[in-house]
Amino acid sequence: MITNTQGEILAPSIEKLFKKVPLSAQDIFVDLGSGRGQITKQVFLQTEVKEAWGIECLELLHLEAIKELPVSEGRRLNFILGDFLNYSLMGATVALINSACFGPKLLNPLGERLNQTTSIKTVCTLRPILTLTRLQFIKTIRVECSWDSALCYIYQ
Numbered sequence: 001m002i003t004n005t006q007g008e009i010l011a012p013s014i015e016k017l018f019k020k021v022p023l024s025a026q027d028i029f030v031d032l033g034s035g036r037g038q039i040t041k042q043v044f045l046q047t048e049v050k051e052a053w054g055i056e057c058l059e060l061l062h063l064e065a066i067k068e069l070p071v072s073e074g075r076r077l078n079f080i081l082g083d084f085l086n087y088s089l090m091g092a093t094v095a096l097i098n099s100a101c102f103g104p105k106l107l108n109p110l111g112e113r114l115n116q117t118t119s120i121k122t123v124c125t126l127r128p129i130l131t132l133t134r135l136q137f138i139k140t141i142r143v144e145c146s147w148d149s150a151l152c153y154i155y156q
């Protein structure tokens with residue numbers, strides 16, 4: 001497994017991002033590399049998504065994510081401890097990847113996984129994913145992160 005833990009996308013930028021890329025009550029959102037889980041929880045609380053999943057490979061961060069879980073009747077918030085390359089993403093419709101520190105050894109197989117997961121209609125990633133060929137690159141949206149501002153690449 002290849003991992004890197006640096007940096008977070010700041011909450012106001014997540015709000016801005018999902019106003020420009022709206023999420024509906026039919027959507028299942030997944031944060032691939034969800035860290036402390038703050039984005040997964042924010043999306044769960046601030047949008048209508050029916051499910052929000054966070055997949056994180058580092059146990060300490062996963063344990064922090066599951067400390068306080070907001071509840072909302074009829075909807076599901078789910079944190080998974082594991083490698084997102086080994087976890088079935090089928091059912092998810094929108095994926096966010098704070099991939100600023102991910103290299104090609106992680107991004108290339110991730111693109112293949114996203115190609116295979118036909119339920120995913122939107123991918124938001126801080127680095128372009130060259131192997132993601134099933135969806136088209138649409139635009140970039142500037143986001144503020146804990147280290148600097150960055151471009152988020154939107155594929156649909």
Ligand SMILES: C[S@@+](CC[C@H](N)C(=O)[O-])C[C@H]1O[C@@H](n2cnc3c(N)ncnc32)[C@H](O)[C@@H]1O
Binds near residue numbers: 009031033
């Ligand atoms: C930059 S942090 C992003 C945290 C959060 N999504 C955010 O944007 O604020 C990237 C996270 O991806 C996790 N990660 C890296 N490779 C992973 C993999 N193969 N499977 C699951 N998590 C991974 C790291 O441990 C790290 O917590």
